[in-house]
Amino acid sequence: MQQLLGALVAIVLGVGACALYYFAANTILDLIFPFRDASPRAVRNQKISSVIRPWLFLGPALLVLGVYLVYPVFDSIRLSFYDRSGEEFVGLSNYVWAFGDTSFRSSIFNNLLWLIVVPALSTGFGLLIAYLTDRIWWGNIAKSLIFMPMAISFIGASVIWKFIYDYRSEGSTQIGLLNAIVEGLGFAPEAWITIPFWNNFFLMIILVWIQTGFAMVILSAALRGVPDETIEAAIIDGARGWQLFFYIMIPQIWGTIAVVWTTITILVLKVFDIVLAMTNGQWDTQVLANLMFDWMFRGGGDFGRGATIAVVIMIAVIPIMIWNIRRMNAEER
Amino acid sequence: MSGIAGQGRTGNGIVHIAVLVIVILWVMPTFGLLVSSLRDKDLLAVSGWWTALTTTERNEVGRANPPADQVEEAPVYVISGNLFEADGGAEVTRFGISIQDPEAFDAGTTADLKDGGTVTINPDGSYRLTSPEPFEGSRGQRLFYTAAFPPEFTLQNYEEVLSSEGIGQSFINSLTVAVPATIIPILIAAFAAYALAWMKFPGRALLLSVVVGLLVVPLQMSLIPLLKLYNDVGEIFGVPAKTYVGIWLAHTGFGMPLAIYLLRNYIRGLPGEIMESARIDGASDFDIFMRIVLPLSMPALAAFAIFQFLWVWNDLLVAMVFLSNSSDQLVLTGRLRELLGSRGGNWEILTASAFVSILVPVAVFFSLQRFLVRGLLAGSVKG
Amino acid sequence: MAAVELIDLKKSFGAVDVIKGVDLDIQQGEFIVFVGPSGCGKSTLLRLIAGLEEITSGTLKIADNVVNDVPPSKRGIAMVFQSYALYPHMSVFNNMAFGMKLARASSDEIQKRVSAAAEMLQLTPLLTRLPRQLSGGQRQRVAIGRAIVRDPQVFLFDEPLSNLDAALRVATRIEISKLNERMVDTTMIYVTHDQVEAMTLADRIVVLNAGLVEQVGTPMELYLHPDNLFVAQFIGSPAMNVVPCVIEAGGESSVVRAEGGNPVTTDVAVPGSAKGSKGMVGVRPEDLKLANGGETIFTGTVEIVEKLGEVTLIYVKVGNYEEPVLAKLVGIVDVNRGETVELAALAKDLHVFDDKGKAYKRKRT
Structure with a gap:
């Protein structure tokens, strides 16, 4: 209780301090450069304060962005050329190490697998479900239920799915749903998350389960934005069911599909909790984000190698980053 | 579109069935968790949860x-x-x-x-x-x-995890992290978003590009430098390196690009005439922001708040790096992860704990879904 | 042979009846225009013919075949939409070729038909462009071209000009008119709320109101011999003046007295039994003149004067009737607000309606 009280105080103080900063900064600016009369000085003052004021508004945000995102990006790049404690310059040796390291290479391979499978399945399912639910009266309820995993933490989802994949040796009652079904169909139960290579897919399913709802919501809005008249025109032209979907609707929402795809791609690159909770990288399921976390704390932490892995993840993100910035700039114009 | 002549009605039945199957597939995992968490722990260990329903x-x-x-x-x-x-x-x-x-x-x-x-x-x-x-x-x-x-259900598992497994304490810790880390960034981002949307200054376009770029910077890039920074600050000022203040600020920083981006898009969409007319009435930028922009931006603020809350509540990585493992700082996700390691076979504890941890976000999700969807669309569909 | 035949056609959306039973015969090669106020069901009727809405009851025949359950693409129709409905991701060529491709026509055939249509509409240089690279008028032509390529028996237009600016609208209207002349065997059905389009394009106009046909006829038929008050006031701009009246004498040349006016003789045949009953007298603004001592219908006070140069519009308050009577006088007429004026019209220009709004027959000239 005391702790919650502390948090409440923190909210009040934090918000209060922010509000006070903005209010005080503005008041002081107005006091130094008064502009409320009609003298030529006031006109000049108004010009000066209109130059300064944006920076007062932006100040705290820039500070926070600088400390928590911009500075660390450069520092991570720098650290990737240093040793484990971050003190001695070691050139490219962290990178050399990384590309020789088997777990790094298997992480790269697994990450590629994740990058192909998860965005493809999430977007594909999302599109299909969006299309189907838009044509039934209880579609919104269905959507809401499919969207729901989005609210569940990766770690919570991992518990949920670990329970599904639960394995008991043959002969005892299976309490995991998957093995119960497999047994029901007359096959032998398996310890799914320990089967090399295929276990990656059992982990990916968790993320697909979470992200399909996201894809569905956005693509459903996009599909609804497709003008009815183009569809009717195509019907008159003789297009039917799947032809309408693939020839008329999909091409009109390519832009949105790309946005959904890239958003999920970025999420996939950062995914760490699922692997940590399900296997912690055992049985050939390691991915970069988890490997990085591992090196960050392993044996007191190897900051050089950790930073190197982070930089590799960053490099993978850069093309999407550039694409996003271009898209935004095009929109502004 | 349902009235096209010459289209059979059979197709519709297939759609209903297909959607029903998909919904069942999607809900089943969570439903199994809920049912299991309410079962007697001895039964849970020897029979599948689906048998508990009949x-x-x-x-x-x-x-x-x-x-x-x-x-x-x-x-x-x-x-x-x-x-x-x-x-x-x-x-x-x-x-x-x-x-x-x-x-x-x-x-x-x-x-x-x-x-x-x-x-x-x-x-x-x-x-x-x-x-x-x-x-x-x-x-x-x-x-x-x-x-x-x-069918027989019991709340015993919940009683156990809330008291003896430390889930109750972790629940409070999670709240302690999530609430300030949701509210603090909003005000900061709103001011910045207004400046980026409606104020003229050199470098605005560049700053906007930087914000959009930072949207996708992986968190991993920040972890090591910030960990070092926090340790240094802790040493220099003689304070602990892992504090709630530290994680609030960290979440504020990590949530800032999305907050600015979402709010800026929304504020930019407000009619400029309103602001110009206020300016003619003698309002300063500060007045305009506080009295006009902020009240009009409530839907966007709500959308961001939901995002940030879900993200902070569900976060494991930031909490593991910036908070300690002691029970007065271990959040729900961290606790759950620990239980997965230490109580891996005790499904009654895992399922009940997991359900406690997803209860709040799922409740937030169902009650405020409207805003969440609106925020998602504003954040990604543009253009 | 009827190209399109509607027999007691009805459509309801849930409990709302939108089309309440329409019978109509459309001959091959005819240009038919559906007009009516918004919400009258004219677009729905077109969509029923296209097959984009399911028919609730009644029969629809195209070329003597019942097509109630035939899918749109098999009805031998083509449609031009209000928003053009071009496929935004396809080039002009592909937009026009899409239907034929779906029908698995040979590429030679596609090439030939698309080129011919493009040539006819001067679209040849634009064939490789995307719709967003075209102007509004060009898009409209592509939409028409796409319909031509289908080589339809029946051509459907759903307010095709309403998204164009005024100048382009006139030009495109003339193009459609030319197209109609060139495609003599093709039946065209055209929906609009603009009566100028209706009057200029139509062979016959179908006036719809609240889901029912009010009258079908040639433009001049509707203008000169409206069946009822609705048609009388809908066709013609500015709308016909209608003022309550008492029928003073029946017969071939009936005598009526408008509210606040004098008895006048008309060329309208009213049965003698109607003598003394109430009705409405109608006269088009362009048929009213200032009375120079002759027989006047209305006497009243001028409320508003609008001088447009070629004509002068005056709004005259007559008796206790709330709607002012509008007179459209040729040239610049020197009348001022507040003046009392007397208005006259020729007997042949008067319309008389009974108290249900049904028109008494006028003498045909």
Whole structure:
């Protein structure tokens, strides 16, 4: 209780301090450069304060962005050329190490697998479900239920799915749903998350389960934005069911599909909790984000190698980053 | 679109079935978790959760009350009682008196023992043992029976995890992290978003590009430098490196690009005439922001708040780096991860804990879904 | 032979009846225009013919075949939409070729038909462009071209000009008119709320109101001999003046007295039994003149004067009737607000309606 009280105080103080900063900064600016009369000085003052004021508004945000995102990006790049404690310059040796390291290479391979499978399945399912639910009266309820995993933490989802994949040796009652079904169909139960290579897919399913709802919501809005008249025109032209979907609707929402795809791609690159909770990288399921976390704390932490892995993840993100910035700039114009 | 002539109605039935199947597939995992968390932990370990939904028949072994409880009802000695502790609606169908033949008799009938005694077990679980001689020994007789058990649920697992497994404390820790880390960034981002949307200054376009770029910078890039920074700050000022203030600020920083981007898009979409007319009325930028922009931006603020809350509540990585493992700082996700390691086989604890951890975000999700969807669309569909 | 035949056609959306039973015969090669106020069901009727809405009851025949349950693409129709409905991701060529491709026509055939249509509409240089690279008028032509390529028996237009600016609208209207002349065998059905389009394009106009046909006829038929008050006031701009009146005498040349006016003789045949009953007298603004001592219908006070140069519009308050009577006088007429004026019209220009709004027959000239 005391702790919650502390948090409440923190909210009040934090918000209060922010509000006070903005209010005080503005008041002081107005006091130094008064502009409320009609003298030529006031006109000049108004010009000066209109130059300064944006920076007062932006100040705290820039500070926070600088400390928590911009500075660390450069520092991570720098650290990737240093040793484990971050003190001695070691050139490219962290990178050399990384590309020789088997777990790094298997992480790269697994990450590629994740990058192909998860965005493809999430977007594909999302599109299909969006299309189907838009044509039934209880579609919104269905959507809401499919969207729901989005609210569940990766770690919570991992518990949920670990329970599904639960394995008991043959002969005892299976309490995991998957093995119960497999047994029901007359096959032998398996310890799914320990089967090399295929276990990656059992982990990916968790993320697909979470992200399909996201894809569905956005693509459903996009599909609804497709003008009815183009569809009717195509019907008159003789297009039917799947032809309408693939020839008329999909091409009109390519832009949105790309946005959904890239958003999920970025999420996939950062995914760490699922692997940590399900296997912690055992049985050939390691991915970069988890490997990085591992090196960050392993044996007191190897900051050089950790930073190197982070930089590799960053490099993978850069093309999407550039694409996003271009898209935004095009929109502004 | 449903009225096109010459299109059969059969297609629609397939759509209903397909969506139903998908919905079941999607809900099943969470539903299984919920059902499991409400089951008795001994049953949970030996049978699938789906069996808990229907009446199940099981063979059980019970023990009659010990001979010490016998009463004499001349000419016989009697021991009576009930096999079921509480009235749970279970119903005995068959019973037996030896392990070789546990289903020898119908419930309600009387079985004769070799020594002239009898055993009767009724469907409601009540039993009556009689014997012409006094019962001897210290332990009661073993009784074998088959009974149909109705679905049975209990909150016991929740009681356990909330008290002894530290989930209760972690719940409070999660709240402590999430609430300030949701509210603090909003004000900061709103001011910046207004400046980027409606104020003129050199470098605005560049700053906007930077914000959009930072949207996708992986968190991993920040972890090591910030960990070092926090340690250094802790050492220099003699304060602990892992504090709630530290994680609030970290979440504020990590949430800032999305906050600015979402709010800026929204504020930019407000009609400029309103602001110009306020300016003609003599309002300063500060007045315009506080009295016009902020109240009008409530939908966007709500959308971001939901995002940030879900993200912070569900976060594991930031909490593991910036908070310690002590019980007064371990958040729900961290606790869950720890339980997965230490109590990996105890599904009653894992399922109940997991459900506690997803309860708040799922409640937030269902009650505020409208805003969440709006925020998602504003954040990604543009263009 | 009827190209399109509607027999007691009805459509309801849930409990709302939108089309309440329409009978109509459309001949091959005819240009038919559906007009009516918004919400009258004219677009729905077109969509029923296209097959984009399911028919609730009644029969629809195209070329003597019942097509109630035939899918749109098999009805031998083509449609031009209000928003053009071009496929934004396809080039002009592909937009026009899409239907034929779906029908698995040979590429030679596609090439030939698309080129011919493009040539006809001067679209040849634009064939490789995307719709967003075209102007509004060009898009409209592509939409028409797409319909032509289908080589339809029946051509459907759903307010095709309403998204164009005024100048382009006139030009495109003339193009459609030329197209109609060139495609003599093709039946065209055209929906609009603009009566200028209706009057200029139509062979016959179908006036719809609240899901029912009010009158079908040639433009001049509707203008000169409206069946009822609704048609009388809907066709013609500015709308016909209608003022309550008392029928003073029946017969071939009936005599009516408008509210606040004098008895006048008309060329409208009213049965003698109607004598003394109430009705409405109608006269088009362009048929009213300032009376120079002759027989006047209305006497009233001028409320508003609008001088447009070629004509002068005056709004005259007549008796206690709330709607002012509008007179459209040729040239610049020197009348001022507040003046009392007397208005006259020729007997042949008067319309008389009974108290249900049904028109009494006028003499045909």
